[in-house]
Amino acid sequence: MKNIILLIFLLISTIFFSQQIHVRYLRVLSSFTTSHEDLYIKNNQTISIQDSTIINNKLTDSWTMAVNLDNGKKPRKQYFVSDISNDPERNYFFTSNVDSRDFFIYDKVPKIDWKIEENQTKTIAGYKCVKAKGIFRGTNITAYFAKELPYSAGPFKFYGLPGLILDVRADNMDHEIWKAESVDVDDKSTIVFKPKFLNKEKISLKDYVAAKEAHMNKIFAKITDNLPKTNFNAKVTTNQRFTVEQKYEWEE
Template structure:
């Protein structure tokens, strides 16, 4: 009788793990990119493949800010960004993603070091019915807080987040009201039309370091050209790398 019980437990465990291994996941996040721009981001996981697609419509809302007078509240701009990776247990993950600069789209390879996560199992939160634990880390110069669930045992999340023993359902930069992702829907199915390995053959291909250095060199040249047209003695502050806008403020090669 005891042997039968052990046999049942072993077989049930194997069946449960196999079911998770075959499970497909789609998470829709509400993503606040900046103080004025919000969009959706859809994360898809199937087998060992991961792709995150930032929605094709960015909703702008400048009400009360007055920062961009040319964009009226509620205006929309069409765009789409892809973040492609694999599930793995390494300390460095290869991401292939699309980015743009000055009306040119690029297909960029980025090697991201796994954040050193600190998990606090005493801090919990229920998100869409899933039990989540709190974790904190420094991600490329930004202090972030995430909530992840072991009930979906995938080391993945939106954007370039990974490295926790479960799927990230909420992550945000601390002390900011932007640079945040919050799960709005979780589905255990994936649209069969999702292409996990788009090639973007028409996009110039580049490495992350080259992309960042080329982009910032052009920005600095544009700033110098602007200063040359201003009255003598005019000074303008040039942001230091650590003061970059966005979540990625310091890259691995700058440490």
């Protein structure tokens, strides 16, 4: 009898994990910019695709517009590719662009030391979710995950909880928010989970961060130069990080 129950459990698990999951998140990048992010999971493979569009911000009930600082070019989609594992660090490969240069970056992301609050729950996209808190690269964050969806994954580079993360946000900020709008547990989209980015320049995470911040500092310098000349000598502060990643491992 026990063998039969175990066999049934294994069969159900095999069917469940062989299905393709698709979660669509509303992503709030700033107080005036929103976009969507689509997470796909199949056979322990994950790929998350960030888009940039003009949409209605359902979190603030106001219209917002994507902003692009890359020489007026149309915003590009960004890809975050990984595999689900129980390792203390998880390998991520992601794409980005800085000053018209397209990059393919490797990032080893440490697992967050999550503190789960079992008595704190809410329903997101039809799933009961449990609250968890942690620190991700220098930022205090709060997440809600669904045990009913047994995937240690989430949007962007978030993972490490015993269930799929359907809501995650930086504490005390009005942006850096990901909230699931829909969950499809039997998605039929044709997804390439290990795309080849042969046309992009390979670069380390550390060099990418340096290039990105140097480019942003140039933009801040231009803004400062165009400010009205007053006795206050107004200046835009450089080296600011406006993302959830505030402190990297080599900066410890």
